[in-house]
Amino acid sequence: MKALFTTLIIGSLLAGCTSLPPSPMPSRDKVGDFALEARFALRVSLPEQPPQSSGGRLSWTHKNGDNHVLLSSPLGYGMAEIDTTPVLSRLRTGDGKTHESSDPETLIEEVTGQRLPITPLPAWLLGRANHSAQIERDERLRPTRLHEDGWQIDYTYDDETPGALPARLTLRRDQEIELRLRIEEWKESP
Numbered sequence: 579m580k581a582l583f584t585t586l587i588i589g590s591l592l593a594g595c596t597s598l599p600p601s602p603m604p605s606r607d608k609v610g611d612f613a614l615e616a617r618f619a620l621r622v623s624l625p626e627q628p629p630q631s632s633g634g635r636l637s638w639t640h641k642n643g644d645n646h647v648l649l650s651s652p653l654g655y656g657m658a659e660i661d662t663t664p665v666l667s668r669l670r671t672g673d674g675k676t677h678e679s680s681d682p683e684t685l686i687e688e689v690t691g692q693r694l695p696i697t698p699l700p701a702w703l704l705g706r707a708n709h710s711a712q713i714e715r716d717e718r719l720r721p722t723r724l725h726e727d728g729w730q731i732d733y734t735y736d737d738e739t740p741g742a743l744p745a746r747l748t749l750r751r752d753q754e755i756e757l758r759l760r761i762e763e764w765k766e767s768p
Contacts, residue, residue: 603764605741606720609704611641611767619758636759640700641767662696692755695727702731705744728752 603609616636623629634657637648647660659670667682669689679685682696698708705721707713714723718740724731729751736745747759 603743603766606704606743607741609743609766612700612704613637613639613765613767614703614761615763616759616761618760621756623754639767645700667696695729698726702726702729702749703744703747705731705733 603612614637616638617633618636619631619633621629621631634652635650635654637650639646643664645660645662647658648656649658649660650656655672657672661668662682665680667679667685669677669685671677677685677689679688683693686696687693695702701708702724705713705724707724707726709726711724711726713721713725716722718738720735720740720742721733721744723733729749732748732750733744734746735742737743743761743764745761747757747761749755749757749759
């Protein structure tokens, strides 16, 4: 059960980037606040447990350092809602339970048993490093692969412009976690 819940939480937190929006977004390097709609597929393979897979839809709003993430099943049923601020992180599950912590990584670890990179995710979605990361770039200087804190993030673009936002992301940690994201829409956050 914890592995499945881990799968759902990771999917909601990591779901992140893909296709181009109907209205123009600023260049990737100029994006600060954002909102996105995405599909995700998540696989968690923990030692001594059968692999767990999950998929669904993700709505994410990142504004002024705060995050609001809604994770839904493929049919649109709410599975989890996560709010993070610099002061408080709150996770509400589909069954009505609420969990809180002052640290988002601690909150997710308490609920799922896994310490996940919640804080760096908004930067990773945009292909930015938070500290001593390694970033590989293509000929247009767009991030194609980022390595940070034991995670590898691979980026794919639908647009050939140098400032394009990623259309697909694959996030991996060892052989344990793989999250594939397909962003259907990027929007500037209001």
